[in-house]
Amino acid sequence: MNATALVFAVLALLLAGPVPALLSRATWTYRSPRAGLVLWQAIALAAVLSAFGSGLAIASQLLVPGPDGRPTTAPTKEIDALGLPLWSLYVLVFLLTLLVGARLIYSVLRVAVRTRRRRARHRMLVDLLDRSTTRPLAMRASNIRVLEAAEPIAYCLPGIRQRVVVSEGTLSTLGEPEIAAILSHERCHLRARHDLVLEAFTAVHDAFPRVVRSASALDAVQLLIELLADDSAVKAAGPGPLARALVACSSSSAPQGALSAGGPTTLIRVQRLAGRRGDVRIATAAYVAAAAILVVPTIAVAVPWLVELSRLINA
Template structure:
């Protein structure tokens, strides 16, 4: 019971204090990949902590020690498992099923929307003008990608008119970074976590912060290849362009903040600090797991 109380306190602290700490961290925009890793670790740690609380209520000596016995007793004969034990196990399974359902809904919904848009692009897009790109006739300058099975990079005719060769290469590299990094998966998980726990500050913070950090991650990769100033100018050009909700667009998500970040780069985060944050992320995930395995 002591472990369950401590885990409740831990889950509450992670849910309420985690987003506040992330909000005031001065390094997340300097190393967005590490920031995303810590957000993901906090989210996973919260879910595991809540599940571990239920596990301890059902099996105080640990998940692996007693839960198998609980399930075996329940299957052996009706009433074989005490309700005080079976109820927390059922709640834990229900919680995991709820999270899994939200993840599935987020991914299925986004994939369906991308397929519909891809079908439209097949009819109205032109792949002959620029090799590797789908050109859409539209005056608004926009560049975006459709990840997943519909994988393609879309450029409007308005963007082609305004972007020179270097600028176009920079924003296309930005979109390639999204596709290669499978950023839509991370965004889908963040969205699902926010939908699964709509009143939890951690879930709302992760869902709100993930899109910007993903864009900054793609910015960094494109800037290393094509230069910060060239990418910043290209982002300014396509900032007003529209893109479907399920796409990842170069000009979306606080583009002015991203341009300022590119033009006025902050001092990089040292390797030691990055290692410390990643170590903390691993510890956050392991703590509830170790507890569920048998820590009293």
């Protein structure tokens, strides 16, 4: 059991820090963003499960067998069997595991509530300032809002009441193909619910202690999500119009909780459009690695632990 806890602890530390730092420097994910995103999700989930697995494996030492072979349930008997120092250590680890779980749940709820409040306030604002009724019929879709701003701006507000927000500057600067590309980009975000992926990674990022978490993981996932939306826009309008639209909106900003077409990653995304073909072999390897990260530790470590735990309970 102690070996199980050690393996889980090492896995959690590796998957929370060094592995994300290494993967964030990989460039193959630019060509296969979907496979890269799946691998990132597997790493994050495996890190969380490994952290819980380590704590629970240590805490399970409290289930020491009594004289009849069944696990003891009285704390005094467990203290007699383990000794007070070791018993105290196991109890402390169990409490820390519960604390980590509570921190993760709190982080998920805090990120979700905070993000939705911000979106609701901004959605109300863009609805009040909307000028789409003065634009051509094509811009009067139910979820499109046009703001009176000279700067080219394009972003979306996900959720049940979705909005795609563009500025007057966007519509006056870009031609029809570029506008179609940028709208397709934002609608891909809404359709695929990329905001939920970002929320999950933000919650995990906030929940892990700073000394072990990777600061680059969230940035890498944000870039991959933009690349996926770019791929959708290329299918709808072609790489040229999308590239021109991204350059025009590169300096635009969006409120927190929104997904913007522009931003600091514009140069990487535009350069990628010239040669974005992915390698099927690399993508397949990434999917296999993602499955292995989740399945192999479970089979090699968790199953023997669960078998032993079942033996103690059923003894």
